[in-house]
Amino acid sequence: MENIMEFLEGRRTYRRFKQTPVPESTVKNIIEAARCASCGGNRQALKYVVAQKAEDxxxxxxxxxxxxxxxxxxGTPKEDEIPVLFVAVLVDTEISQNADTDAGIAISTMTTAAWADGVGSCIMGAIDRPKIMEYMKIPETFKxxxxxAFGYPSHKSKTVPMQDxxxxxxxxxNRDYCVPKRAAEEIVRFL
Ligand SMILES: Cc1cc2nc3c(=O)[nH]c(=O)nc-3n(C[C@H](O)[C@H](O)[C@H](O)COP(=O)(O)O)c2cc1C
Incomplete structure (x- = not known):
């Protein structure tokens, strides 16, 4: 396996994808990573819906x-660049009302598990929640x-030093993403 920091540098956001299906084994890994992720009180309030049929x-x-x-x-993928798989991350409010930290951990773990198989992802918060809930037939007790979004990336992405x-x-x-990140000195202080 390549160096962990190189691996994590590659685990970026991807927004254009090859139209190659993600194998069932990788889908299983993504869900298994979520299932076993750390969560507050080990309550496990997160549930998931996987969509991989082309029309869905x-x-x-x-x-x-x-x-x-x-x-x-x-920035918007063309018809032949869209992801091949979406996973909805749901909070079962009958188990917990607020599972934001749990969701962050699960999302990070799932996207990392996918990347271990070369599958890129985009975490998406700018979404039409009511319409997606309706389309996926998600009961109202879930948030x-x-x-x-997942798929094999058809572009590269790298971090660059933030300017101003x-x-x-x-x-x-080359239409590859450049993602500015703050310098270490700006974000950390050692006592
Ligand atoms: C909570 C969250 C919500 C996001 N929502 C969207 C989104 O709706 N659409 C999108 O294209 N990217 C979205 N992103 C991706 C961010 O734009 C991306 O993580 C950021 O630009 C940094 O790029 P990087 O992930 O390669 O470091 C989201 C990321 C996070 C963590």
Whole structure:
């Protein structure tokens, strides 16, 4: 296995995908990673809905918003670039009302498990929750926390040093993503 820091540098957000299905074994790993993730009080309030049929993926893709910092023609995947799999992350409010930290941990673990198989992802919060809930027939006792988009990336993405506090990602001349990150000195202080 490559160096863990190289692995984590590659585990970025991806927004254009090859139209190659994600194998069942990887889907299983993603769900298994979520199932065993740490969570407050070990309550396990998170539930998931997986969509991988082409018509479902297309329908859900029309209910999410891609790359707010880019014009749609640059940031929104074209028909032949959309993800091949969506996972809805749900909070079962009969178990817990607030599971935001649990969701963050589960999402991070799931996207990392996917990346171990070369499958890229995009965590999506800018989503039409009512319409996705209706489409997926999710009961009202659940909150739709976020959607995860998955697929084999058809572009690259790398971090770049942040300039003048500008956190907006952009595309380079190859249409690959460049993601500005703050310098270590800016985010940490050692006592
Ligand atoms: C909570 C959360 C919500 C996000 N929502 C969206 C979204 O709705 N649409 C999108 O294209 N990207 C979304 N992203 C991806 C972020 O834009 C991305 O993580 C950020 O630009 C940094 O890029 P990186 O993940 O490669 O470090 C979201 C990420 C997080 C963590």
């Amino acid at each position: 993926v297309r329908a859900i893709n029309s209910l999410v918003r891609w790359a707010a910092y880019l014009p749609a023609e640059e 739709l926390h976020s959607m995860l 506090g500008n956190c907006k990602y952009y595309l380079d001349e």
